[in-house]
Amino acid sequence: MDFGLSEDQVMLKTAAREFLEKECPKKLVRQMMDDERGYSPDLWKKMADLGWQALVFPEQYGGIGSTFLDLAVLLEEMGRALVPGPFLSAVVHCGRTILAAGTEEQKQRFLPGIASGETLMALAFTEAGGGLEAPGVATAAKAAGADFVINGTKLFVPCANVADYFLCVARTGDSADKEAGITLFLVDAKSPGVSVTVLKTMTGEKQGEVVFKDVRVPTGNMLGELHRGWPVLRRTLDEAAIAECAWMTGGARWVLDASISYAKERIQFGVPIGSFQAIQHKCANMSVDVEGATSITYYAAWAVSENDPGLTLAASMAKAWCSEAYKKTAFEGIQIHGGIGYTWDHDMHLYLKRAKASEVAFGDADYHRERVARLAEI
């Protein structure tokens, strides 16, 4: 019985924190908010040199063969540093899906590029309805000779502006069972008919509207089987939610740490504000939220690593908890900092905004609680 990080995982965490404190300061995070690409190719390359993009892929595809739990530990630190860029979308949303559902040829073709950081990919799933269920997929792919032709509009596509490929979730069949006719395609972003418009977001993160207009995709770029993409995507969404949770946990812990430091230093009424019970109790509540997020996220990440049947339920439990925990922690973080916490110059708002963006990414707390109720057969 042991539910703690291994020595190697602790080393990975420590090394990642040191690296990111040096290479991803808030100055860079802020620059990327206004940057056209939204990420630093220099930092991206350095992360690739450390093998981060390669971490969870098997060696035969240019990876390192570590576990999803190892990745979660790394993601915590990336979330703490607010690393801008397509890490989650390339590695987790797309790379893991190709690993799970791709043919040998597809894995050989795409994974080494993802692992080395050369290939950027983005999941094009959400549409105007904003939902996470199969009926919301209206973008259609129709067979046309050796190709499929895709028409439709995707929204909130992370890092759409820099993606080399889109993992496009399309409807190929229209039966009563809406989950039955979904197929996944890897679409070259340079294909004629693909157009990307960057959306102006609260975090400054580059999300895109991606319009597919008569986009021809060779059948060889179909990921998984025809009409049977939904179960594959479902697993991707669970992993994506858990990865998001790790990211959120790291961010929430930064907020807690920063708030504790500030509460020790800030003097009012002649004493540090951290000696006031009103502030102490806020910090205690934040600690409950952050420790809880850490525990439930590690468990969910462990479940992915072990391919444990409980992973779906664990993913929803973790995301429901973390969606609220990060947000509450960020609210209190600003409150403890008072006026300075409300300024643009202080970093606290970066976390507040990330918390709101992550809250809804891959399902908010209400969505996941209902899913927990269903999975637990309440």
Add this chain to the structure above:
Amino acid sequence: MDFAYSAQEEAFRKEVRDWLDIHVKELPTWWRNPDVAGPEIDSQEYHDFSLLWHKKLYDAGFVGIAWPKEYGGRGATILEQTVYNEEMAKARVPGPSNGLGIGWAGPTIMGYGTEEQKKRFLPKILSAEEWWCQGFSEPGAGSDLASLQTRAVDMGDHYVVNGQKVWTTGGHRADWAILLVRTDPSAPKHRGLTYLLLDMHSPGVTVRPLRQITGHAEFNETFLDNVKIPKSMQIGETNRGWYIAVGPLAFERSALASSIGRENTLKDMIAEARKLKKNGRPLTEDPVVRQRLAQFLIEIDVLKYTGLRSLTGQLRGQKPGPETLVVNLFNTELGLRLADYMIELEGPYGQLMRGSKYAINHGSWQYSFLSSRGTAIASGTLEIKRNVIAERGLGLPRSTR
């Protein structure tokens, strides 16, 4: 990470489980039967039963399993204790009686007592032949315990003690009490206290029951009027009692068993919600109810896995971190939320007490709800628990209080 137990731990689990399988049948029908009374049965009858059950556990070697073998315990490892707590919680059986003696007085005597005191007290604590209570709080000393005023005057070979204690749970049936008294009124408040063992049958001890919001009188006020306590009943050095009282306070590391207990409660709640109907539909079909029930499931897992992180820290010999401190607060508040929501689910029927014709499930939840409010206050209010997290767990400066 690895959730498996060793072969030795699994063998012990089987031993506990096999024993429980046989002896669970010996529990009285009312233990689980809500239309008779349930565990809230008042009070002497429950106590008598709990001593009988204690004896069975004791004879089987399942009392004080964490105690060292030399004191009659089992010397169980941390994980064996975990397994034991888990199995007891799963089987929904009552634990040993004399909880304060086994969990608090005994370990304090082991840690700070003389050989003579250990020989004198430990065996009878374990067997529950002598039943213990605690005399710390006073009318003027609650959260600010160190300000207590009960005075002990040194008379050479004994103290003469005068004062009043309050919230003495089980004081009316206790044989002994752990007692905190002031021996040096001129010293700073934490440095003038001494730790004594009080024979509750001594002349000058008067115990008066206090009725709680449940209607029962489990706790008491205890008056000490020129009570003689021999020096041989002092634990540790004079004026060092505070540090003995708070020093060894074991951090709650058995959250795994707590989470199983909460799971049991939630299972009952979900079963109840399936039967209860609103506008002709089971409550489990109401989206708002589903949100609440799912949130409880999530919180129970958060409790479980945070508890496991804390346990892992203990197994690795690490000092308790924030993850250990938050477990206690979170578990307490989770219990409060569960108890409250059950009554809320019952709608207007939630008001009906046992004995009412229309009471749902024979009114078995109402007692739990009322008694749960005590957990928000006893052994550290929720507010004090938060102070402890902030100061000891997060390193914030000590609050002015």
